[in-house]
Amino acid sequence: MSTLLENDTKMDLQQEYSRIEQLSDCLNQVLKGKSEVIDNVIICLLSRGHLLLEDHPGLGKTMLAKTLATLIGGRFARVQCTPDLLPSDITGFNIFNQKTHEFEFREGPVFSDIMLADEINRATPRTQSAMLEAMAERQVTVDAVRYQLSQDYFVIATQNPIDQHGTYALPEAQLDRFAMKLTIGYPEEIDEIRMLAAAIDQDSDAVTEREPVFNEKELLEMQQKISAIPVAESVQRYLVQIGNATRKHPHLALGLSPRGLLTWQRVAQAHAFLNQRSYVIPDDLLETALPVLSVRLGIDQSENRVLIDEILTSVKLPDYALPSSH
Numbered sequence: 001m002s003t004l005l006e007n008d009t010k011m012d013l014q015q016e017y018s019r020i021e022q023l024s025d026c027l028n029q030v031l032k033g034k035s036e037v038i039d040n041v042i043i044c045l046l047s048r049g050h051l052l053l054e055d056h057p058g059l060g061k062t063m064l065a066k067t068l069a070t071l072i073g074g075r076f077a078r079v080q081c082t083p084d085l086l087p088s089d090i091t092g093f094n095i096f097n098q099k100t101h102e103f104e105f106r107e108g109p110v111f112s113d114i115m116l117a118d119e120i121n122r123a124t125p126r127t128q129s130a131m132l133e134a135m136a137e138r139q140v141t142v143d144a145v146r147y148q149l150s151q152d153y154f155v156i157a158t159q160n161p162i163d164q165h166g167t168y169a170l171p172e173a174q175l176d177r178f179a180m181k182l183t184i185g186y187p188e189e190i191d192e193i194r195m196l197a198a199a200i201d202q203d204s205d206a207v208t209e210r211e212p213v214f215n216e217k218e219l220l221e222m223q224q225k226i227s228a229i230p231v232a233e234s235v236q237r238y239l240v241q242i243g244n245a246t247r248k249h250p251h252l253a254l255g256l257s258p259r260g261l262l263t264w265q266r267v268a269q270a271h272a273f274l275n276q277r278s279y280v281i282p283d284d285l286l287e288t289a290l291p292v293l294s295v296r297l298g299i300d301q302s303e304n305r306v307l308i309d310e311i312l313t314s315v316k317l318p319d320y321a322l323p324s325s326h
Helices: 010-030 035-046 060-069 087-091 125-137 190-199 216-227 233-248 258-274 282-286 290-296 301-313
Strands: 051-054 076-080 092-097 102-108 112-119 139-142 145-148 154-159 179-182
Touching: 010 035, 010 060, 035 060, 035 216, 035 258, 051 125, 060 076, 060 190, 087 092, 087 125, 087 139, 087 301, 102 145, 102 216, 125 139, 125 154, 145 282, 179 290, 216 258, 233 282, 233 301, 258 282, 258 290, 290 301
Parallel strands: 051 154, 051 179, 076 112, 112 154
Antiparallel strands: 092 102, 139 145
């Protein structure tokens, strides 16, 4: 089995691991006591997926997105989704210039590196569909003209699980474009005390004004390396068997799609990289199963863990030997 990238030296990899740790440390200052959530956010970014956050208001989702954009040296845009939001409010639109007598294209918030779609399920299905092409292809089409988005375009969407009045359920095709669904949850008492103390002791903008950890080119190179991490056939067979188990489960209307399998494999590769491994093991799938499956199986949040654990235990773990070079 080949190494992560044969041309990379150990020093190169250690520098990349160090940057990831620096990124993690900075984000953990924003969401105190939520290291597991932060790890999954980074995994989602490295796997070139998109992220759905389903949680209560006021838990730091906006600050998380803004800080992440700063740390990757990217442009940040925020869209407050409402029923009167139009597709052109997201993608952009053509406007007639009276001086030049020509139409000019005005870019919408999708022309960013990280876009926060706040309360995405309050937008109408027509507006939600405008995001689908951007999330899937990293491009938008306006008046039959295609416009390319940033190569590292990353959507962080939020929805409130307790207030469903005036909301529209996200279609399965759009849910399948998210790599993960995460829940932040309320912080522990000690972490809230630390948060209150930090608000007095330091500038509230100090975290978001940090220098970038890496630039767009460096992030893309890292994402490409991660997508090349080898996955043994036995692990891929195990992944497919889990997918088949979801399709046959009597309590699931929809099982895992082939696109979902590809997404989960990329997430597992990123999880391996975060754990400083150049190969994927079954644990990379098991430890990312909850956020990956939660977003695409159409099950209630309270049922997620029990049902997913049931599916995973129904599939036999593969006989897997570590690569001899490791």
